[in-house]
Amino acid sequence: MAQNTTALSKKPRRRLSQRQIEELVAYLFISPWVIGFLIFTVGAMLFSLGLSFFDTDLLSRTRFVGPGNYIALFQDPLFIKSLWVTSYYSLAVVPLGTIIALLIALMLNQKIVFQGTFRVIYYLPALVTGAAVAVLWTWVLNPDIGLLNGALMRLGIPRASLPRWFLSETWAVPSIILMSLWGTGANMLLYLAGLQSIPTQLYDAAKIDGANSFRLFWHVTLPMLSPTIFFNVVLNIIASYQVFTQAYLLTNGGPNNATLTMVMYLFRKAFQQFYFGYASAIAWILFAIILAFTLLVIRSSDAWVYYEGSRR
Amino acid sequence: MSQLASQQQVVKKASTYRISYILSQVALYTALILGAFIFILPLLWMLSSSVKPGYQVYAVPPEWIPDYFVWDGYIQPWSQFPMGTFYKNTIILVVLNTLGTLLSSSIVAFAFARMRFRGRDLLFVVVLSTLMLPPQVTLIPTYWFFARLGWVNTLTPLWVTAFFGAPFNIFLLRQYFMTIPLEMDEAARMDGCSWFDIYWRIMIPLSAPALGVVAVFSVTHWWNEFMGPLIYLNSQENFPLSLGLALLNSRNFNNVQATFAMTSIALIPMVVIFFIAQKLYIQGLVISGVKG
Numbered sequence: 001m002a003q004n005t006t007a008l009s010k011k012p013r014r015r016l017s018q019r020q021i022e023e024l025v026a027y028l029f030i031s032p033w034v035i036g037f038l039i040f041t042v043g044a045m046l047f048s049l050g051l052s053f054f055d056t057d058l059l060s061r062t063r064f065v066g067p068g069n070y071i072a073l074f075q076d077p078l079f080i081k082s083l084w085v086t087s088y089y090s091l092a093v094v095p096l097g098t099i100i101a102l103l104i105a106l107m108l109n110q111k112i113v114f115q116g117t118f119r120v121i122y123y124l125p126a127l128v129t130g131a132a133v134a135v136l137w138t139w140v141l142n143p144d145i146g147l148l149n150g151a152l153m154r155l156g157i158p159r160a161s162l163p164r165w166f167l168s169e170t171w172a173v174p175s176i177i178l179m180s181l182w183g184t185g186a187n188m189l190l191y192l193a194g195l196q197s198i199p200t201q202l203y204d205a206a207k208i209d210g211a212n213s214f215r216l217f218w219h220v221t222l223p224m225l226s227p228t229i230f231f232n233v234v235l236n237i238i239a240s241y242q243v244f245t246q247a248y249l250l251t252n253g254g255p256n257n258a259t260l261t262m263v264m265y266l267f268r269k270a271f272q273q274f275y276f277g278y279a280s281a282i283a284w285i286l287f288a289i290i291l292a293f294t295l296l297v298i299r300s301s302d303a304w305v306y307y308e309g310s311r312r
Numbered sequence: 313m314s315q316l317a318s319q320q321q322v323v324k325k326a327s328t329y330r331i332s333y334i335l336s337q338v339a340l341y342t343a344l345i346l347g348a349f350i351f352i353l354p355l356l357w358m359l360s361s362s363v364k365p366g367y368q369v370y371a372v373p374p375e376w377i378p379d380y381f382v383w384d385g386y387i388q389p390w391s392q393f394p395m396g397t398f399y400k401n402t403i404i405l406v407v408l409n410t411l412g413t414l415l416s417s418s419i420v421a422f423a424f425a426r427m428r429f430r431g432r433d434l435l436f437v438v439v440l441s442t443l444m445l446p447p448q449v450t451l452i453p454t455y456w457f458f459a460r461l462g463w464v465n466t467l468t469p470l471w472v473t474a475f476f477g478a479p480f481n482i483f484l485l486r487q488y489f490m491t492i493p494l495e496m497d498e499a500a501r502m503d504g505c506s507w508f509d510i511y512w513r514i515m516i517p518l519s520a521p522a523l524g525v526v527a528v529f530s531v532t533h534w535w536n537e538f539m540g541p542l543i544y545l546n547s548q549e550n551f552p553l554s555l556g557l558a559l560l561n562s563r564n565f566n567n568v569q570a571t572f573a574m575t576s577i578a579l580i581p582m583v584v585i586f587f588i589a590q591k592l593y594i595q596g597l598v599i600s601g602v603k604g
Contacts, residue, residue, distance in 0.1 A: 029423035032416040036476025044450035121348045127582040130536030131554040150373035
């Protein structure tokens with residue numbers, strides 16, 4: 001009897017409702033992400049933010065400097081230079097990459113023969129990334145025996161006025177830009193997929209109304225594609241500010257720091273000179289810039305991104 | 313008479329239309345072929361230079377057809393560098409990272425897509441917002457953390473984080489899971505399936521295309537990944553192929569053919585994967601970008 005009552009009183013407390021079970025299981029399922037997020041994102045961010053107020057090599061030297069690193073950064077000519085270099089690269093590569101990818105996608109979206117073959121050819125360079133692309137382009141851009149200067153000579157440009165590419169301060173960043181543009185095939189595929197998802201009725205309707213091909217592009221294609229372009233531009237800005245591998249392998253930041261990108265400088269400060277506090281401050285400024293740009297593009301999107309079915 | 317004139321006008325109009333059509337087609341194909349030529353040229357140059365005799369590699373302007381074939385570049389690096397080890401390390405990174413992200417991202421995405429729990433929508437916004445965080449911000453603490461564990465100069469720090477789910481893959485898989493009818497789950501629940509059964513026996517088999525996309529992205533990323541290995545690894549026997557190629561290029565300046573040859577064969581798996589999974593690539597872009 002006594003046993004019975006305890007069993008009865010325990011039962012309602014022990015049994016979980018279906019909803020509660022579902023909730024517990026769900027938390028269990030997302031736990032890998034939650035744990036990773038707490039350690040490798042939240043924890044690491046707090047640590048990194050803290051570090052940026054210290055002068056430390058993470059071994060013997062640890063000194064609190066307050067905002068000292070940030071103040072020093074904006075008086076550091078190399079850091080200012082890295083800001084310029086990265087912004088120059090980003091401002092060139094994002095619009096140019098978008099336009100080139102869009103043009104190719106538009107051409108491939110016509111009724112053409114060998115469409116698949118063309119698509120593969122334009123996409124192939126995008127498969128060559130990381131070290132392979134840098135290795136290849138150290139030779140393509142080699143001022144003396146490189147493919148590009150060879151081609152320019154064929155076009156009749158005299159040897160003396162050929163660009164020295166990554167050996168010259170002026171042409172070093174354009175070298176990296178060229179190399180990146182060569183791999184714009186991923187953007188192209190994305191735009192092509194976007195173009196192919198535009199309903200053909202829209203074009204038919206516009207044609208009946210007498211629209212020429214320019215107006216079709218301006219009033220149908222571009223608005224319908226704008227969400228894809230928007231999404232892609234945001235991703236490209238974020239990625240372009242993190243440019244590292246190309247600069248590291250092609251020029252190692254040179255000549256005379258002409259290709260010292262922000263991440264390149266961060267790498268140098270942290271892993272070659274062991275100023276981890278200073279490097280963390282660079283990382284936070286990089287983050288602030290990326291955040292600012294992303295928010296700017298998102299804010300401006302109302303003006304130029306068209307969402308079908310959205311009420312204004 | 314007037315009828316005839318208008319008829320002539322129509323014919324004339326049609327023929328100018330035809331001419332302008334032909335002209336635009338010619339322009340289109342010229343641009344396409346020229347562009348394709350520019351895009352493919354560096355790759356062809358690399359292939360041809362990998363088998364050219366030395367004097368031709370350095371010829372200006374470039375010579376395309378080798379006078380005779382030199383296969384040395386494809387053979388000599390294997391004895392000069394631990395090429396086999398580079399490949400082994402790359403394959404370890406590719407397999408563990410891909411496996412890790414497939415398992416962890418899919419189960420997290422499943423919970424976000426199919427299960428109800430408090431804070432779900434807010435947490436998902438958090439997942440998405442971490443996409444904007446440049447990895448450089450967390451790089452130094454992560455490095456310090458793994459150094460404390462004694463994992464510097466091992467491959468471990470380069471794959472262990474894959475098992476905690478990647479925001480982009482969680483997002484992509486969630487988008488896909490949302491397209492599968494909910495009745496599937498409900499029917500399975502009626503039959504007494506556990507949540508794990510629904511995830512493992514129903515959703516995973518139905519989501520092969522999306523999982524394929526994640527796998528393909530992960531494989532191509534880790535085949536090429538450079539910065540992580542550069543930071544964590546310092547001895548040659550731990551180098552993946554990306555560091556190996558850079559090493560080859562910097563040490564082997566007199567033997568460009570070898571650099572070109574090794575780079576060419578390093579690309580083969582990527583090209584093969586692309587040809588097999590072309591549809592997946594495009595599908596992945598559509599899931600993530602066009603509908604995102």
